Amino acid sequence: MSDLRLRVLRRYKELLYMGRDYPQGYVFFRDRLHRAFKSKAGLTDHAQIERQLAFTDYIEREIEALYQLRKYRTIKRNYYADER
Template identity: 55%
Template sequence: MTVPAPLRSRAIRLYKELLFLGRDYPHPQRFPWFRARLKRAFQGKASLTDPVEIEKALAHGDYGKREIEVFVF
């Protein structure tokens, strides 16, 4: 079973948005540390094919994005 195109594009957009927010992440190693963690998180979910599970993962990522926005800005 393949991933529907709208879900795939949402996941890519979420990844890019999180990557953009990670530039200002307040950690001693900053962006390289954040990018490695983000990549590992997305690779861990790469095998999902069920649209419901993908929606849950995207919702979790959106929540994380809001938390980072509050924390950074």
């Protein structure tokens, strides 16, 4: 397998792993991720594939931000519930 293909598969697996705690459920996340990767399966130009890999980096950061926001809101609700 080419190096580029291995990078795409690794990114797919990383995003699947990150999707375990997705707010709308793992099945929802897995189906959407599979659909997104399958829609780009026909790409052959290395520059386009690199661009899509960069986009997955952006998606990963967005998922991390979502999880951090959820954690912050939970902590805020637990510790500052009496101040309302």
